[in-house]
Amino acid sequence: MVAPQQFTDFIDQNADRFIQRLGEAIAIPSISGDASRRGDVFKMADWLEGQLNKYGVKTEKIPLGKQQIEGQTLDLPPAILGRIGDDPKKKTILLYGHFDVQPADKSDGWDHEPFQMHYDKASGKIFGRGSTDDKGPILGWLNVLDAHHTLKLDLPVNLRFCFEGMEESGSEGLDELIASEAAKKEQGWFAGVDAVCISDNYWLNTRTPCLTYGLRGIAYYQLNISGPGADLHSGIYGGSVFEPMTALITLMGKLVTQDGRILIPGVYDGIQAADANELKKYEDLDYSIDDLESAAGGKIANSAERSTVLMGRMRNPSLSLHGIEGAYSGAGAKTVIPASVNGKFSLRLVPPQTPEDITKKVIAYVESEFAKLNTRLNMKIEYLHGGKPWVADPSHWNFEAAKKATEAVYLQTPNYTREGGSIPVTLTFADNLGVNIMLLPMGRADDGAHSTNEKLDASNFIKGSKLLGTYLYEVGEITKS
Amino acid sequence: MVAPQQFTDFIDQNADRFIQRLGEAIAIPSISGDASRRGDVFKMADWLEGQLNKYGVKTEKIPLGKQQIEGQTLDLPPAILGRIGDDPKKKTILLYGHFDVQPADKSDGWDHEPFQMHYDKASGKIFGRGSTDDKGPILGWLNVLDAHHTLKLDLPVNLRFCFEGMEESGSEGLDELIASEAAKKEQGWFAGVDAVCISDNYWLNTRTPCLTYGLRGIAYYQLNISGPGADLHSGIYGGSVFEPMTALITLMGKLVTQDGRILIPGVYDGIQAADANELKKYEDLDYSIDDLESAAGGKIANSAERSTVLMGRMRNPSLSLHGIEGAYSGAGAKTVIPASVNGKFSLRLVPPQTPEDITKKVIAYVESEFAKLNTRLNMKIEYLHGGKPWVADPSHWNFEAAKKATEAVYLQTPNYTREGGSIPVTLTFADNLGVNIMLLPMGRADDGAHSTNEKLDASNFIKGSKLLGTYLYEVGEITKS
Numbered sequence: 017m018v019a020p021q022q023f024t025d026f027i028d029q030n031a032d033r034f035i036q037r038l039g040e041a042i043a044i045p046s047i048s049g050d051a052s053r054r055g056d057v058f059k060m061a062d063w064l065e066g067q068l069n070k071y072g073v074k075t076e077k078i079p080l081g082k083q084q085i086e087g088q089t090l091d092l093p094p095a096i097l098g099r100i101g102d103d104p105k106k107k108t109i110l111l112y113g114h115f116d117v118q119p120a121d122k123s124d125g126w127d128h129e130p131f132q133m134h135y136d137k138a139s140g141k142i143f144g145r146g147s148t149d150d151k152g153p154i155l156g157w158l159n160v161l162d163a164h165h166t167l168k169l170d171l172p173v174n175l176r177f178c179f180e181g182m183e184e185s186g187s188e189g190l191d192e193l194i195a196s197e198a199a200k201k202e203q204g205w206f207a208g209v210d211a212v213c214i215s216d217n218y219w220l221n222t223r224t225p226c227l228t229y230g231l232r233g234i235a236y237y238q239l240n241i242s243g244p245g246a247d248l249h250s251g252i253y254g255g256s257v258f259e260p261m262t263a264l265i266t267l268m269g270k271l272v273t274q275d276g277r278i279l280i281p282g283v284y285d286g287i288q289a290a291d292a293n294e295l296k297k298y299e300d301l302d303y304s305i306d307d308l309e310s311a312a313g314g315k316i317a318n319s320a321e322r323s324t325v326l327m328g329r330m331r332n333p334s335l336s337l338h339g340i341e342g343a344y345s346g347a348g349a350k351t352v353i354p355a356s357v358n359g360k361f362s363l364r365l366v367p368p369q370t371p372e373d374i375t376k377k378v379i380a381y382v383e384s385e386f387a388k389l390n391t392r393l394n395m396k397i398e399y400l401h402g403g404k405p406w407v408a409d410p411s412h413w414n415f416e417a418a419k420k421a422t423e424a425v426y427l428q429t430p431n432y433t434r435e436g437g438s439i440p441v442t443l444t445f446a447d448n449l450g451v452n453i454m455l456l457p458m459g460r461a462d463d464g465a466h467s468t469n470e471k472l473d474a475s476n477f478i479k480g481s482k483l484l485g486t487y488l489y490e491v492g493e494i495t496k497s
Numbered sequence: 498m499v500a501p502q503q504f505t506d507f508i509d510q511n512a513d514r515f516i517q518r519l520g521e522a523i524a525i526p527s528i529s530g531d532a533s534r535r536g537d538v539f540k541m542a543d544w545l546e547g548q549l550n551k552y553g554v555k556t557e558k559i560p561l562g563k564q565q566i567e568g569q570t571l572d573l574p575p576a577i578l579g580r581i582g583d584d585p586k587k588k589t590i591l592l593y594g595h596f597d598v599q600p601a602d603k604s605d606g607w608d609h610e611p612f613q614m615h616y617d618k619a620s621g622k623i624f625g626r627g628s629t630d631d632k633g634p635i636l637g638w639l640n641v642l643d644a645h646h647t648l649k650l651d652l653p654v655n656l657r658f659c660f661e662g663m664e665e666s667g668s669e670g671l672d673e674l675i676a677s678e679a680a681k682k683e684q685g686w687f688a689g690v691d692a693v694c695i696s697d698n699y700w701l702n703t704r705t706p707c708l709t710y711g712l713r714g715i716a717y718y719q720l721n722i723s724g725p726g727a728d729l730h731s732g733i734y735g736g737s738v739f740e741p742m743t744a745l746i747t748l749m750g751k752l753v754t755q756d757g758r759i760l761i762p763g764v765y766d767g768i769q770a771a772d773a774n775e776l777k778k779y780e781d782l783d784y785s786i787d788d789l790e791s792a793a794g795g796k797i798a799n800s801a802e803r804s805t806v807l808m809g810r811m812r813n814p815s816l817s818l819h820g821i822e823g824a825y826s827g828a829g830a831k832t833v834i835p836a837s838v839n840g841k842f843s844l845r846l847v848p849p850q851t852p853e854d855i856t857k858k859v860i861a862y863v864e865s866e867f868a869k870l871n872t873r874l875n876m877k878i879e880y881l882h883g884g885k886p887w888v889a890d891p892s893h894w895n896f897e898a899a900k901k902a903t904e905a906v907y908l909q910t911p912n913y914t915r916e917g918g919s920i921p922v923t924l925t926f927a928d929n930l931g932v933n934i935m936l937l938p939m940g941r942a943d944d945g946a947h948s949t950n951e952k953l954d955a956s957n958f959i960k961g962s963k964l965l966g967t968y969l970y971e972v973g974e975i976t977k978s
Binding site for chain 1: 731
């Protein structure tokens with residue numbers, strides 16, 4: 017291991033104190049989506065800035081403007097930008113994390129108070145809102161800084177920090193900040209950044225660390241069909257009028273096959289088939305169809321081929337039908353002909369798909385299929401929101417360093433994953449900084465990030481802290497000129 | 498006109514008093530669906546029984562048992578059974594109506610207090626909850642009784658009455674009462690009934706009186722597709738699992754064509770094509786595609802052929818897709834793969850279709866189509882509720898009498914209509930009494946029975962009262978031996 021023994025020993029020796037510090041962070045209910053907790057998000061920013069400063073990180077709290085929430089105008093929580101180390105011979109790594117959390121209340125079904133850490137030593141689980149998302153990972157970095165500061169060890173790389181307090185509420189203001197700092201070039205906080213490391217996702221399972229090198233994009237659509245002036249009674253009008261639901265259901269039925277093949281012409285244009293190198297990544301993954309079905313809670317994998325299922329999840333586009341607004345959605349029976357119905361569906365995108373290009377194809381297809389129905393109803397298709405897909409080069413030194421660190425700390429080869437969901441800040445860094453970005457998760461697939469009884473395994477917290485530090489040493493080692 | 502001039506003059510001369518009496522009835526908020534108004538439904542029963550007794554009708558209030566509503570156990574409002582006349586040489590006509598009303602509150606959008614009659618003399622409209630549904634028609638019968646009692650005229654037929662106070666809340670207890678009275682034969686209240694007349698529907702338009710001789714039945718289904726243990730995130734699972742919404746939308750898309758042809762095999766078995774006599778009824782109807790589209794609030798008729806549209810509404814079966822329970826139904830965008838979704842659809846039935854037979858065909862078809870999808874999801878199809886269709890012989894003397902009465906009072910030939918919706922008590926009378934039943938509406942298509950600003954035109958109330966009385970005279974005349 018290239019990381020000094022002193023460092024890893026320090027992490028082990030201070031494990032209890034680190035867990036107590038995580039408890040301090042959990043105790044600040046920094047819920048960004050709840051106006052009444054906004055003060056706590058600010059308090060959390062102060063707490064975090066204090067910790068960073070204690071270990072020699074220079075910081076600035078950047079105000080991000082104001083926000084309308086629940087009828088009030090509130091100040092947005094600041095982003096914390098920070099720097100430590102300016103050695104031109106060392107690589108500079110930018111670390112991202114967020115110090116706000118999802119809402120939580122014991123009455124939602126928590127076994128313990130969500131904002132009081134409950135450390136169950138028997139199972140080794142640290143329960144509490146934010147334990148894994150994303151206070152644990154942020155505190156992992158604090159543990160690394162703490163060790164180096166206390167042991168008076170030089171860090172093997174220069175570090176830059178970008179911590180935000182609005183991630184769970186749309187990261188308001190952050191894109192603008194990143195763009196403006198990037199535009200400042202050598203005068204900005206991100207000057208000289210060689211690579212980015214983001215710890216805000218999860219292992220694919222509960223046993224194998226992973227490195228994530230891709231995220232799918234998304235394009236979300238609303239398909240409206242209307243006709244009657246108001247909802248009609250199916251007894252009175254059924255059989256004499258064109259019904260919006262009949263047209264909408266027919267159109268929604270023309271979008272995707274049962275096994276997930278998207279029927280929109282041109283949607284697969286330009287998507288490369290996986291080459292042998294990429295296929296091997298899926299073959300090497302420690303993840304089975306059983307794992308997927310156990311996480312999904314049902315025997316519903318859409319193929320018996322493991323790599324087909326995994327590639328369906330990670331590297332191929334998909335289309336899901338989410339629901340219908342304006343139709344009857346209650347329990348029981350209502351004999352309504354809904355007047356205006358909005359079908360909701362979205363595609364997950366992979367390179368080179370973009371929301372702009374896919375939107376053109378979706379609109380052309382839906383318009384042509386609607387015309388074939390030959391009704392006298394009205395159709396409107398709207399693009400609601402979206403984001404581009406992202407894929408990084410997993411053979412970059414940034415990933416090589418994390419792979420070696422994983423092997424050193426966990427004695428396991430990491431899973432190389434692409435995720436189906438989106439982490440928008442990844443795209444923002446990619447677009448503005450143009451450097452390699454890696455997602456390096458700390459927690460496990462079963463942590464329950466946005467759920468009740470959110471937890472982080474103590475072993476993930478402690479080994480994860482070693483992993484983060486070791487990764488920095490591996491970066492230093494690999495990139496030594 | 499066979500009705501004596503004295504009678505029709507009396508109705509005209511007492512029009513203001515009759516309208517005031519309708520105001521008295523409207524002022525009793527007899528909302529059967531609101532537990533806090535149950536006392537008012539009883540009060541309304543007392544008021545109505547008092548009126549009937551005043552004109553020589555012998556009555557009995559029949560208790561119908563108890564009901565669970567809003568967590569309370571309440572007495573059901575009584576049905577009022579009544580009789581006047583026992584001349585074996587006269588026909589005996591059973592009249593049905595209901596004295597309960599739909600909920601109403603000014604804040605719903607009423608221009609005036611719903612439970613204070615607002616008679617707008619300029620437009621001739623009588624506004625108030627219950628004005629047309631169904632207090633106006635009931636009071637029409639009171640006006641007829643009042644005239645004969647005051648003028649000391651013999652009624653041309655024997656009358657029997659069945660007035661209920663739970664029509665707007667499922668007619669709880671009424672089916673049992675009708676069945677038990679019918680079973681008593683000569684000892685029951687319905688002994689000797691030759692025909693039934695129900696005034697509880699509406700003209701097809703705003704200008705032509707109508708006689709209704711058919712109602713469609715209904716069979717309502719819930720189609721469940723499930724698979725995952727809980728809702729899944731489309732980013733994480735989209736593309737790797739079979740999705741319940743994809744299967745449900747596909748199946749719902751196989752039920753009916755855009756122009757209303759039902760795709761379930763065997764569903765049209767036994768339905769007779771309209772013969773020349775029936776076709777002529779549709780040709781003679783004073784109802785245009787414009788009327789339909791204006792009522793529906795959109796240019797959405799499913800054919801340019803008037804008789805096709807009318808028969809689609811009145812005499813052919815139809816299938817409507819009502820909505821989906823368990824999918825995303827809110828505004829905006831949610832990236833969910835719903836775990837378990839219930840598609841709701843129903844068929845409107847015509848003779849000889851029955852819910853039992855149609856249910857077998859629906860289940861067989863959906864099961865076979867689901868198997869073809871070849872997913873690993875679960876499917877369950879459930880029949881939620883239904884009712885048989887009903888058609889009466891419109892050439893029966895009961896209808897002939899009403900036709901002549903309409904021509905005498907309105908100087909118009911009535912529309913002969915079949916309705917797409919259901920009035921379950923019609924089926925109950927048909928099944929238990931085995932006599933001809935006629936629906937003889939008093940109000941117009943635009944009365945807004947269950948809506949805000951419910952109204953009855955004063956001319957419909959006054960001419961309608963003459964029509965009801967004249968109909969009885971025509972029955973007497975036609976059936977004179």
